[in-house]
Amino acid sequence: MNIHTKKKDHTISRHIYGHFAEHLGRCVYEGIWVGEDSSIPNTRGIRNDVVEALRKLHIPNLRWPGGCFADEYHWKDGIGPLEDRPTIVNTNWGKVTENNHFGTHEFMDLCEQLDTEPYICGNVGSGTVQEMQEWVEYLTFDGESPMTNLRKKNGRDKPWKLKYFGIGNENWGCGGKMRVEHYADKYRNYQTYVKDLSGNEIYKIACGPQEADYHWMEVMMREGMDRIEPVKDAIIENIWDYHRPEMNGISLHYYTRNRANYTSATEFDEALWFDYMDRTMKIEEIIENHTAIMDKYDPEKSVGLIIDEWGTWFKVEPGTNPGFLYQQNTLRDALIAGINLNIFNNHCDRVHMANIAQVVNVLQAMILTDGEKMILTPSYHVFEMYKVHHDATLLPTNVSSRYYTYEDKHLPMINVSASQNQSGQINISICNIHPSVSDDIIIDLEGLTSEAQVEGRVLTADQINDHNTFDAPNNIQPIEFNDFKIEPNKLMVTIPSKSVLVLQIN
Template identity: 40%
Template sequence: MPHDQATWQLWIDRPGALVSPFLFGHFAEHLGRCIYEGLWVGPESPIPNQDGLRTDVLAALRDLPVPVLRWPGGCFADDYHWEDGIGPRERRPRRTNLWWYGEEPNHFGTDEFLALCRAIGAEPYICLNVGSGSPTEARNWLEYCNGSGQTHYARLRAQHGHPEPYGVRYWGVGNENWGCGGHFTPEEYAAAYRRFATYLKPFTRTTRSRIELIACGHTTPDWNQRFLAALGVERNPRLLDLIDHLSIHRYFRGPHDRDFTAADYYWLLASTLQLETDLRRTRDVLSYDGGQKRLGIVVDEWGTWYDQARAENGLEQVNTMQDAVVAAGTLNLFVRWADWVTMANLAQTVNVLQCVVQTAGPAMWLTPTYHAVHLLAAHRGQRVLPADLETPELTVSGPAGTSARLPLVDGAASRSADGRTLVLTLVNRHLEEAIECRISLRGEGRIDGGLHQQLTADDIRAANSAADPERVRPTRAPFPAAGTTVAVTLPPHSVTALQLTLVSP
């Protein structure tokens, strides 16, 4: 029997922001086995492939789905020169992978990335090289992807077998330029950003493809404010035309991927609460312009990162039920923040950090995180519902005598455009105890059954593997409850998704 109880009131007549599919985006970098062995095996590989792309991974990503994919980095982006990765593969130069060790063969470049995006139905998001690149290089890359007519790079793309423009809409102007992307100060980055954007934005006028630019932000309180002030948007509001979104990153650090204690588990979950503080601070900075233009927040790197994941081992770590709990809580947060968060990208897609797919030679399996993302993706295209969640809490202890209050139940609610479907996603963070959640509707309508899906495991350290690829997977069952108040039991360390039919009272 559940030890504790949570109550959740939903105002079903007050739908809010639209939940963008891009909140469930992903990120792939030339790091470890993410690209090579993960996504790309080459057309000559005995592993089944579609023009070099692993067919089993393609199928898994299509089914997830992946609405937007960020590439080529990450730190790799600011030392990547895109022309190394086009044309006949046997002629492409090998380069040193400056940040992640080894050599980069450049067999997977722009055309391969865009073929991947088309194969899985993802919108491409390309991160430009600001740290060691130039506005000219960035502008030429944009022309290669989106240019038409008889311009040099449009013709070059056609020579490589792609006569029609790709129409890439999302472009990141550098990555972590406060760190591996060049160690810029906010003022230095503002000057660089203004130069790059000045030569990129005119493509919106000269081609039929609209582009949106994503500036590099930070989670420290004053970095974003100093960047925007130095950019000059307060003095010259027209400069707002040069920027559409501001990005931040947040990793949740833990000492062990699998050999963790209960205290480690609870402190990791408490650390995820910092992301909402990051969002509030970023929102407050972006609210300065008095409504002239709403800039979106892009969280284009997020996820767990354990001490075992190092550059030497390609940032690989075991993905357990713990990671699924973290992923579901984070995606719930993005849904609740759908009025401000315009995109989020889980790091990274295959084999690296909090990946959704893992491979070992010809074997491929889905991680617990994959299943959590798949359950939460039911919110896509719906309207967020205001909700009041009362949940038991736990005081958890951290390093150096720190402590935090951890809400044990977390949730997000949305309603379909036609008003007939409610999607409710709930996380029970308690390691050992079930919690009953009583859900009450406020407004005109009642529940008339639906679908109940749940992801949990007998052990929080449970993981899928080549030998046991389905140890952690969700269950599906009808949800027969009806009325304006229903109850659902949330097992320990679990993710629950309800898709409920809403009818007139």
């Protein structure tokens, strides 16, 4: 393996390590929001233990309120006194009712407690242009207006800062079942009214394709990349004297799942282990193909590929509501998280943001809760280990890997990304996907001396389906790793089977 320390062209945005909280199952209610009257320790209704755990990840952004929920969410239902908010039916997720006690003010409070950027997804599927325009005004305007006055009436004098705003979600599916040509026109219409107010600048994110829908990407890049031409009239040339893109980012959704055969999150054999590793790695080809389309229209790579839904999707845990998407999280999920993040890092020239689904109690969650109890999942630990890559410079890698063969198929055993932070520390994240074979790796690293300080942590377990439970919350957690030798310009590492390893070199 070669790590090129002199080729430093791209930065791994910390926003690749973003998260997602939808009004789905027990993610928001019980997972994040318990209300001020709860016996569970909270700050203004938001769970203290969850906030504390997420702060340790340094999460850069949080997407809300969906997901499919976003295109049925009408934001004015979630403001004002709690007792006056209408109860609504969550038609996408379990047909349950919710009381709207977690709305705009509560979400922005959560983001302030987490010290993270809010990423709000607006309603295109069932909402109006005016509704979206007024939400942005309510959030960000500091002048005299009906929405400013309404915000002040509801207890917030100063506007919030809002950088990321999505113009709809999955509008090819639950967001309206639109053809891309129709959505492209709606996007151009709606985004016009998502305005920069009071010094706040919004990064507009268009609904992009599902998985390998390259036609959707082609149409959106062609239509969304239209630019306002300069106007030479002296009276207004200060307003329109530059090209202004109509979208800053376009989303991509890709889940590691088998739609034809959803299986258990915890009960699986090597065949399913291999199958899900294979499905995970396919995202790289999909990113490359979408990037090729984007490069035709945007060779400067100014438009970000925003992978704002990704992660594993299995059967729900036995006895739970099928619409709540509550699943356990094993060592397999940790490897899948590490592989995805390595791939996103290595494509950071185009991948500007990503959001794993979801943050608490839903799909590939960071945290699981049960009343007052809370556990951290193996996926949480991967995000904690990988935070060394936040805003670091990508170091390109060339990997010559052995193959993991199962029956008549094979995959590279080793998956890697590397970076260097501003203080000069080199960080290498390595996944060994083989469930039973360790691997001896030679890392060629120019400038490495025998006096270098190397620290390592590894996440692994005895069995491929090991996981943390409320009775045994520390079954899987990172441990110190020192199975390496240092020689001039070389680092020799023995990486255990089925493991995620992060090395830090000073």
